[in-house]
Each structure stands twice: as structure tokens, then as C-alpha cells.
Amino acid sequence: MKLSGAEILLRALELEGVDRIFGYPGGAVLDIYDRLPFCSIKHYLTRHEQGAAHAADGYARVTGKVGVCFATSGPGATNLVTGLATAQIDSVPIVAFTGNVPTFMIGNDAFQEVNTVGITRPITKHNFLVKDVKDLADTVKKAFHIARTGRPGVVLVDLPKDVTRELEDFFEEEYKAPIQIRSYKPVLKGHPGQIKRAAKAIASAERPVLYIGGGVVSSGASELVVKMAEVANIPMVATLMGLSAVPGNHPFFFGMLGMHGTYAANMAVTECDLLIAIGARFDDRVTGKLSEFAPNAKVIHIDIDSAEIGKNKAVDIPIVGDAKLVMEELLPEVEKQVAKNRELYAHRESWIRQVKRWAERYPLWYEPSDRVIKPQFVIQKIWEVTKGEAIITTDVGQHQMWVAQYYKFRFPRQLVTSGGLGTMGFGVPAAIGAKVGRPDKTVFCVSGDGSFQMNMQEIVTAVQYGIAIKVAIINNGFLGMVRQWQGIFYDRNYSQSSLDVQPDFVRLVEAMGGVGLRAERPQDVEKVLKEAMAINDRPVVIDFVVDREEDVLPMVPPGGAIKDMILPDYGRKVEKKAV
Amino acid sequence: MEKSRYRKHVISVLVENQPGALARIIELFSSRGYNIESLNVGHTEDPTISRITMVAKGDEHTIEQIVKQLRRIIDVFKVRDLTDKKKLDRELLIVRVNVESAEKKEEVKRLVDIFGAQIVDVSHDTYTVELTGDEEQIDAFLELIKPLGIREMARTGRVAMVRALQGDTFGGERV
Numbered sequence: 001m002k003l004s005g006a007e008i009l010l011r012a013l014e015l016e017g018v019d020r021i022f023g024y025p026g027g028a029v030l031d032i033y034d035r036l037p038f039c040s041i042k043h044y045l046t047r048h049e050q051g052a053a054h055a056a057d058g059y060a061r062v063t064g065k066v067g068v069c070f071a072t073s074g075p076g077a078t079n080l081v082t083g084l085a086t087a088q089i090d091s092v093p094i095v096a097f098t099g100n101v102p103t104f105m106i107g108n109d110a111f112q113e114v115n116t117v118g119i120t121r122p123i124t125k126h127n128f129l130v131k132d133v134k135d136l137a138d139t140v141k142k143a144f145h146i147a148r149t150g151r152p153g154v155v156l157v158d159l160p161k162d163v164t165r166e167l168e169d170f171f172e173e174e175y176k177a178p179i180q181i182r183s184y185k186p187v188l189k190g191h192p193g194q195i196k197r198a199a200k201a202i203a204s205a206e207r208p209v210l211y212i213g214g215g216v217v218s219s220g221a222s223e224l225v226v227k228m229a230e231v232a233n234i235p236m237v238a239t240l241m242g243l244s245a246v247p248g249n250h251p252f253f254f255g256m257l258g259m260h261g262t263y264a265a266n267m268a269v270t271e272c273d274l275l276i277a278i279g280a281r282f283d284d285r286v287t288g289k290l291s292e293f294a295p296n297a298k299v300i301h302i303d304i305d306s307a308e309i310g311k312n313k314a315v316d317i318p319i320v321g322d323a324k325l326v327m328e329e330l331l332p333e334v335e336k337q338v339a340k341n342r343e344l345y346a347h348r349e350s351w352i353r354q355v356k357r358w359a360e361r362y363p364l365w366y367e368p369s370d371r372v373i374k375p376q377f378v379i380q381k382i383w384e385v386t387k388g389e390a391i392i393t394t395d396v397g398q399h400q401m402w403v404a405q406y407y408k409f410r411f412p413r414q415l416v417t418s419g420g421l422g423t424m425g426f427g428v429p430a431a432i433g434a435k436v437g438r439p440d441k442t443v444f445c446v447s448g449d450g451s452f453q454m455n456m457q458e459i460v461t462a463v464q465y466g467i468a469i470k471v472a473i474i475n476n477g478f479l480g481m482v483r484q485w486q487g488i489f490y491d492r493n494y495s496q497s498s499l500d501v502q503p504d505f506v507r508l509v510e511a512m513g514g515v516g517l518r519a520e521r522p523q524d525v526e527k528v529l530k531e532a533m534a535i536n537d538r539p540v541v542i543d544f545v546v547d548r549e550e551d552v553l554p555m556v557p558p559g560g561a562i563k564d565m566i567l568p569d570y571g572r573k574v575e576k577k578a579v
Numbered sequence: 580m581e582k583s584r585y586r587k588h589v590i591s592v593l594v595e596n597q598p599g600a601l602a603r604i605i606e607l608f609s610s611r612g613y614n615i616e617s618l619n620v621g622h623t624e625d626p627t628i629s630r631i632t633m634v635a636k637g638d639e640h641t642i643e644q645i646v647k648q649l650r651r652i653i654d655v656f657k658v659r660d661l662t663d664k665k666k667l668d669r670e671l672l673i674v675r676v677n678v679e680s681a682e683k684k685e686e687v688k689r690l691v692d693i694f695g696a697q698i699v700d701v702s703h704d705t706y707t708v709e710l711t712g713d714e715e716q717i718d719a720f721l722e723l724i725k726p727l728g729i730r731e732m733a734r735t736g737r738v739a740m741v742r743a744l745q746g747d748t749f750g751g752e753r754v
Contacts, residue, residue, distance in 0.1 A: 121599070183594070183654055184653050306647055307647035307650070309647075
């Protein structure tokens with residue numbers, strides 16, 4: 001039977017298991033939107049295409065499925081760009097569909113035409129321009145295959161309007177057949193010889209550290225990694241993207257490493273003799289000065305993308321493969337080695353004790369106050385009120401780092417944050433996508449007053465669909481992280497970082513149809529959080545008016561060695577205890 | 580990363596012959612600030628597959644990165660750094676030189692003979708010469724005819740293939 005391109009597209013999406021999409025209609029995609037009410041897929045109309053991309057991203061991050069978003073040609077497509085780049089750099093599987101002018105007008109500077117595949121080429125894993133309706137089904141199939149296999153990523157499919165109108169045969173059975181892309185064959189299984197070498201290195205190391213990245217979360221390797229830490233007595237540290245991969249309260253887990261990492265994590269990496277990197281990419285925010293990052297360690301690097309191995313740091317034992325599949329092979333080898341070498345435990349126990357001493361001597365700490373709300377205190381209270389079980393999305397800046405430091409995550413896919421691109425405006429739409437993907441969970445977006453204002457219009461989207469997200473604005477009246485850098489590195493010249501004029505967030509959110517709350521004193525924090533938790537049919541935004549000049553510490557100055565941290569003033573802590 | 584020596588690398592890439600593939604490869608270079616010295620594309624015995632030969636300058640680490648990044652492109656089948664392989668390595672030059680006098684005409688004919696080149700076009704005061712050879716031969720030829728006055732020239736950049744006896748060709752193991 002002949003279907004139109006639009007019908008083929010929607011049917012193909014159904015066959016891919018897509019049931020939620022986020023988008024924004026326009027002239028070039030009207031044929032698709034015309035058929036949308038007649039398929040089983042629920043569409044969420046965001047208030048901006050960037051919101052649609054971030055929502056699809058949040059949905060994908062919490063479910064592990066492919067997120068899907070739609071936009072029209074020209075400005076619709078360009079508005080997706082930030083969202084696609086955000087997902088791509090964090091290896092999130094997304095398939096984006098954009099409309100375009102009819103094929104015969106492409107390249108004519110027609111109304112609402114841009115070269116979408118050209119613009120998105122550097123920020124996608126792959127992209128397609130479908131020029132003939134005969135290629136449509138095959139292209140959709142390839143797009144999903146590429147997005148979800150290997151290192152996950154973003155695939156964009158550009159659809160000229162005539163392609164969505166024309167009629168073509170569509171055979172479901174043919175569509176369901178397995179796909180082969182002859183030039184694309186991701187390596188999933190690790191090399192057995194390298195795995196043996198890695199196991200030996202793990203057994204003979206005295207001071208190993210597990211350096212956990214986002215790849216552990218996306219491949220589902222969490223349990224295996226924890227098991228290995230326990231079997232072989234290895235302390236664990238995580239990148240921002242790797243947080244939630246292992247339980248935050250695990251006795252062998254020492255928190256995030258890098259620029260705002262814990263003292264213990266950064267020292268453990270600096271002092272280790274074997275660094276076992278899993279699904280991590282040695283980002284500059286993690287490594288600081290490269291020559292002083294794990295300077296005396298042998299390095300094992302497990303990653304699905306061979307281009308990441310040796311990119312920034314020389315690697316002794318590279319293992320290309322899916323983290324979970326590699327760990328399935330590696331763990332039994334390590335167990336064998338450990339069984340052979342009983343002294344191992346003795347060595348390692350003193351090493352773990354050392355790392356624990358660092359953690360006890362220099363814990364995450366801020367000076368509490370009963371007059372002004374400390375931002376860290378808000379995060380701790382959110383953690384308490386949500387019993388550590390909420391899905392947390394963040395925007396970007398100080399609040400993001402405080403979440404990373406003070407919210408102890410319990411299960412994988414619990415933290416949704418823009419790690420690689422650092423996209424302000426990510427948090428609210430990502431929370432919408434996360435709540436759509438996991439309606440059973442409390443979804444809390446922790447934002448800043450600057451970040452919130454970048455995509456706050458999406459609160460209306462949440463109102464429209466009764467999506468009960470909670471948003472905590474850590475409001476310090478500043479672009480807080482900018483202010484912090486200006487304070488430390490620019491002699492307190494707070495150029496253009498103070499947000500002197502702010503909307504009244506409570507009234508603003510009420511005007512959009514949500515619930516607005518505010519807390520100005522520490523004793524109000526818990527009360528408003530509980531109030532927010534009781535609302536289950538619409539979004540709630542809480543404006544936490546916090547200490548204006550609180551810094552995120554520890555901090556490694558950019559380009560510095562990660563062992564050289566600016567630490568909180570523990571002196572005052574000691575005094576307080578003495579009193 | 581330790582810096583190793585900086586030299587020219589010949590990289591051969593087999594890629595799906597479809598729009599966007601070449602753009603993706605070129606973009607990889609431009610977006611990372613890698614410099615391409617020459618780039619040559621044409622299809623292979625299989626018309627759906629193109630062979631790209633590129634020459635890029637860089638240290639070993641940079642080139643290794645280039646090769647890995649190229650492999651990551653979905654349309655790319657195979658990438659090989661041929662620099663240290665025994666290979667056939669050719670470039671085509673077309674050059675138009677001034678030959679206003681009989682002496683100059685004789686000189687060009689002599690050089691064409693020595694280099695095994697061909698005169699492919701003639702006007703009353705120019706000869707156009709075609710020469711195929713490796714990079715050194717072409718550079719040497721150009722050096723010698725430069726004093727006569729070059730009007731116009733075009734060179735293709737290198738194409739390269741591993742020698743069959745190396746047992747190291749792309750053939751057979753391709754798809």
C-alpha cells in the first residue's frame with residue numbers, strides 16, 4: 001500500500017519503539033504534523049525548539065532510549081543546534097528530524113531555508129538529507145541504528161517538504177529486518193589479550209584508582225564496576241558525567257574528581273600507580289594540567305570510541321569496547337588474579353585507608369549560617385526531602401557543581417546535566433523530558449537565576465501537559481560561576497555578571513500557570529521543599545534567595561595540577577568544633 | 580603527549596561515494612586546525628566507493644589522531660597511513676611554459692625527453708607539458724623549467740597505493 005512520506009516516517013518511528021516526541025511545527029513539516037494525530041505517538045509542543053532538543057535529551061538520558069525531536073526548516077533547525085551539540089558531546093542518543101524546503105528549491109535561498117546538514121555536520125554523529133521518498137524508510141532505520149549503537153550520539157535527518165508528501169510503498173516486514181551499514185561496524189568486545197594484561201596490571205598495582213565516566217552509565221556497567229572495586233579493593237572516583245554510576249554512599253567511592261572535585265579524589269588520582277579509566281575521556285575539566293594528572297600511574301583506558309584513547313593522555317593498556325561487555329570479561333580475570341595473590345588485600349587496605357584519611361581531613365565543607373541560606377544547604381535539604389531518590393537535572397554553573405558535590409546519587413541515570421558543552425538553559429526542558437520518561441520519579445531541576453532565565457518559557461510546556469517537575473532556583477543575583485572566576489582571577493572586577501534586574505520568579509511562574517514559592521531564610525528551606533513535594537499536577541518553582549558571594553570549593557585553578565586545590569577555610573570549622 | 584618529529588604523511592581513505600562524505604572529511608581537518616597539503620578523490624573499481632589520498636603534515640600524535648578521527652566517520656570504510664609502506668605514489672602536473680625563442684623550445688623538448696613527459700598543447704609562444712611522477716620528480720622538473728617562465732600550472736596532489744607484494748593492500752579485506 002502506498003503511504004505518504006509523512007506516514008512512512010511516523011510508522012517507522014512506531015516500529016522503532018518511539019512513543020514520545022518533542023517538537024515545534026512549521027511550514028516545512030506540516031505534512032508530518034497533519035498525520036501526527038492519527039498515530040500512537042504522543043507529541044509535546046515545547047515553546048522553543050531548543051527546549052524540544054533538551055527535552056528529548058533528558059528523556060534519552062533517564063530512559064536509555066533514543067530521544068526524538070522535530071523542528072521545521074530554517075530557524076526551526078538552527079534553534080535545535082545548541083540542543084544537538086549538548087547531546088552529542090555527552091554521547092546521548094537522539095534522532096532529530098527537521099523539515100526543509102522542497103528538493104527543487106534547495107540551494108535557492110528560499111523562504112526559511114538553511115543548509116541544515118551543513119550546519120549540523122560538526123555537532124552530530126551523522127546526518128542525512130533525504131532527497132527521494134524511496135530512501136526515507138531506510139534512512140530512518142539507519143539513523144536510529146547509528147544513534148543507539150557504538151558510542152551513542154546525535155543523528156539528524158533533514159526532510160524536504162516534497163519528500164514528506166510523495167507516495168511510496170512501505171513494507172513493515174522489510175523495515176523490521178536487521179540492518180547492515182557496510183562502513184559502520186562499532187567494536188563492542190574488548191581484545192582478550194589486552195583484557196588479560198589489564199587484569200594483571202590491576203592485580204599487581206599497589207595504589208589503583210577506578211576513574212568512572214559517563215560511559216559506565218550509558219553502557220549499564222555500574223554493577224560490574226562496583227563489584228570490581230569490592231573484589232579488588234579499589235577506590236572509585238567519578239567525572240561529572242559518571243556521577244550516579246555508583247552509589248554515592250559506597251565506602252569505596254570518594255566523589256567527583258577534577259576542577260571542583262573532592263580533595264580525596266584528586267589526591268587519589270595524583271598518587272595512584274594505576275589509573276583504570278572506564279568510559280571517560282580525560283576532559284580538561286577533569287585532568288587540569290595534563291603532565292601532573294596521575295603523573296606516576298600506568299593507565300588502562302576502556303572506551304568504545306578508539307579516537308578517545310590516547311587523545312589527551314598516553315595510555316599503557318588500551319581496550320576498545322563497550323564498557324559493560326569489557327567488564328564482563330575483565331571482572332572474572334581480576335577475580336582469578338586476586339584469588340592467586342592474597343597479599344593484594346593487605347597492600348590495598350593501607351591505600352584505601354590513606355584515601356579515607358584524605359577524605360576525613362579535607363571533607364566537602366561550607367560554613368553554615370542561620371541568617372542567610374547557603375546554597376549547599378539547599379542541595380542537602382533537597383537530598384533529604386527526596387530521600388536521595390529524585391532524578392536531578394541541572395543547569396550550568398555553581399549550582400551544578402554543588403549538586404555534583406552534595407547530592408549523593410543512588411542509582412544510574414539519576415543525574416541529568418550538561419557536562420561537555422556546559423549549556424545554560426538545559427535544566428528545565430531536560431527535566432520535562434526526564435519526567436515524561438520517568439513519570440514514577442520525582443524530577444528536580446536545580447538551576448541558577450541566570451540559567452533559569454535562558455529557557456524558563458518551557459515552564460508553560462510543563463503546565464500544558466501537567467508535568468509536575470520541581471525547579472529550585474539557587475538565586476544569588478549573579479552569574480555565580482562567572483562571578484567566582486572574576487573574584488579569584490580578575491581581582492573582583494564583577495563585569496556584567498550581576499543580574500541587578502530580576503523578574504519576580506514567584507509571580508512569573510504563577511502567571512505561567514505553575515506554582516511559585518520562595519525561601520529567604522534557612523529555616524524556611526525544608527518547609528517550602530515539603531510544600532513543593534506535595535504538588536503533583538503542575539510544575540513548582542522555588543526561588544531560594546541565597547548567600548550572594550558563596551564560592552564553589554575545592555577549586556583547581558584552570559590549567560593547574562589537580563592536587564593544587566583552593567580549599568574551604570577549614571580553620572573556622574576547627575574553631576567552631578572547639579567552641 | 581610527547582612531541583615527535585614533524586613530517587609529511589600520506590593517508591589513504593576508502594569512503595562511501597556519496598554526498599557529504601568528502602565534506603565531513605574536510606571539515607574534520609578544518610575544525611581541528613589540521614592542515615591538508617593535498618587531497619585527491621576519485622572512485623575505485625567499485626563505483627560506490629571512493630578513494631581519497633591526502634597528504635598532511637604533522638607529528639606522529641597529530642597524525643594518529645587524524646587517522647582515528649577519520650575512522651570514526653560513518654561513511655569511512657578504511658583508513659591507512661601509507662607513509663612508511665612500500666607504495667606507488669604519483670602525481671600529475673600540467674604546466675604551460677614560455678617558449679618565445681628556438682633555444683627555449685629546444686630546452687623544453689630536452690627536459691621533456693629526460694623526464695619522460697609529454698608536450699600536449701602548443702601555441703606560437705608556449706608549450707604545455709604533462710608529467711606524471713612522484714613528488715620529487717615533479718618538483719625537480721618544475722625547478723628546471725622555472726627559469727623559462729611558467730605561465731600557468733596545475734598539479735593534482737598525490738594518489739597512492741600500497742605495492743601488491745607488501746601483502747598490505749586494501750584489496751579483498753575491504754567490506
